[in-house]
Amino acid sequence: MPVNLAPNTRRGIRPLLVIPVVLVAVLTGYLIAAGRHDDTAPADGAKVAAASKVTRDSGDSVIRSHDGSGTVNLRSCPGLPTAGQTTGCDIIDRLPDGTVVTMECWIDSGTVPGRADTDRRWFLVTPGAGAPHPGRRGYVFSAEIPVEEQVRKPWCSNDLINELLTAPEPPISPSQTSTPATPPPTASSTPTTSPSASPSPAAPTETLTSESRPPAAAEVIVTVQNQVTNGPTQMREDTQNPAYLSTHPVKQCDDRKPACNLPGYLASGNRLVAMCQTTGDRVTNGEDYNPDDDPNPDLDESTLWYRLRAPDGRTGYLSVIWLASSDRGGLGLPVCGSTPAER
Incomplete structure (x- = not known):
């Protein structure tokens, strides 16, 4: 027997059938519009990216x-000195626009005034020929190298930084050395393979370069004294925080990010070669906030640092506070950076 639905029941079915149809139509229209939006997206955005x-x-x-100043500051570490600081991240050279450099690695560190707080990238670079001091490595802010000039490089790990900053600078090329007015005494005694042969251009260049150099100065040896105050009269070996060489004349290098300490520690009695002197962070062998050691006759503080060469050939900075008291007065050393061998 057929069942007759009441009129109101039949009318109630129609909305249930219409709603899915409407939803499908709306969804289809959205997908079509989205597809068109993707297809017609301006290419300019992709080009900018x-x-x-x-x-x-x-x-x-x-x-x-x-900033259009025409020069770029090469700094000893990746950042600017913070308020109140007079040392650290100082300018070690000024490179004119157009200077060619080799990018070594990158690191996110200190901000620069006028730039976003998120803009913290710095590059460790090696200036090339034409720079005021070719081979003197340092950091430049990332904006100083246009993107199209940048090269993919690794992150500046502590080991990589130590390797790069402690490596000696390239030697001065023969073209940069001055030629003496008269040939050296040994030039005429150099044998040749044939009397009629023309002298090789390389031979006199090497001879002139070596002869024109001043006599090497005697090495200045200093002795480590890794001691801190122990009350009003005594000193003790600092085994908890022993001294170490660092890539910059700043204290607490092992706690910085990135760290700037060279691997390994120093102990009292170690002997190193002093190469040059510079000004850096203030260092004391006492306790600033403990008056107990104030009467200690060996209490000392200083902002003087030496660049030292260890027996294994590595070089780094050390506060004179961690040297024997007789080695803390400068020793007549040149200022670091005044000669190629001391940079």
């Missing part, structure tokens, strides 16, 4: 000041 990415894997880079 591509232009902001580093695409080079090798080669040198040309620097250009981001």
